[in-house]
Amino acid sequence: MLIVIPAAGASSRMRGRDKLLELVDYQPLLAQRIAVALETGADVLVTLPPDNPERRAIAEGIVDDRLDLVIVDDAAEGMAASIRAAAAFAQQQDADALMLVLADMPEIDVNDLRTMMRAFDSETVMRGMDTRERPGHPVLFPARLFPALAEVSGDQGARDVLADEKVVMIPLPDCHATTDLDTPEDWAAWRGPNSP
Template sequence: MMKSRPALIVLAAGTGSRFGAAGHKLTQRLGASSVLGTTLRHAIASHLPVIVVTTDALAEAACRHVASRDCVVVPAVGTPSPHALGMGYSIAAGVAARPDASGWLVLPGDMPMVQTATMLAVASALEHHPVAYAQHRGRRGHPVGFAAELYSELVLLSGDEGARRLVARYPAHGVEVDDAGVLIDVDTEADLEKLRVAHAARA
């Protein structure tokens, strides 16, 4: 029987409220693709199972890159819901979609510079650590990985706090990588312009 592998959960359900341009930040052009498309291309290249947690507004964009069964659609933040929506809820939904995985890596969709080798390095660290995260020059970044033993706690996450309490509660192992992309995300239009310059230089 093939050993199960960690699943890679790409978070694409945020509102991107600090991004001022028309359209969502994840759909903005980056090279020949988009911010989300580039993040997913690197994720898919890892050959780990990829799950995208997104909203109705972005589901079509996400499903251009992964099968519809691998898109988990959650209510947008601000939508009336019995659940406390936010990053924590999105992580829980992604984990619940792949309960048989040997762990889960969490990667925000607005981090398209994170390299495939980095994702695999963090996934490998979960064989020996309950929590692992990528770091560059000692600075903590993404993805953050959680071993299968934390399933019952991950699926109970809610609200916008994410998994910070779990990272604080369990021994967390930093995986040092030569990948500054683990620290680079897109919040504003200025961030996007800097990202485009860096992406073009890397290409």
């Protein structure tokens, strides 16, 4: 199984800040997300934009044989560019599944990822949901969908692929599956009243 962390986005809604450099557990969010993914024992792929040396330095500073990095030259297109790159890499590695773990979702922990991995079935898409039964992430795609993922386009990610699939929802604790932080206001609310 390959876990992909798409980290090639522009953080455009952060108004000059980079959400993947925000500190979580005393480290940049990107480093924290990579560490959580590696803790599962799975192979991990991080997609990076061509023009963000800070993110690249963080990812390259994590030394682990199971970690690979891919520069996404067409990252400006949106999420689909990272998904295409991940699908191509997964096919090259002969992976049996691809788990999409968004980089801006700090509440997803190693237990959540292991829950998804235990639920894996070679034919079915699995998707995390929160305790209010709202669909979220991670999303686990079986290998049979790699060719379709390699053809996605735009900033809708894999929604078109999911539209044609029966998706099994996997319950995750609280709002782990749906808390994503895209704006300074999101970060301030998540950190609470004493946040800087």
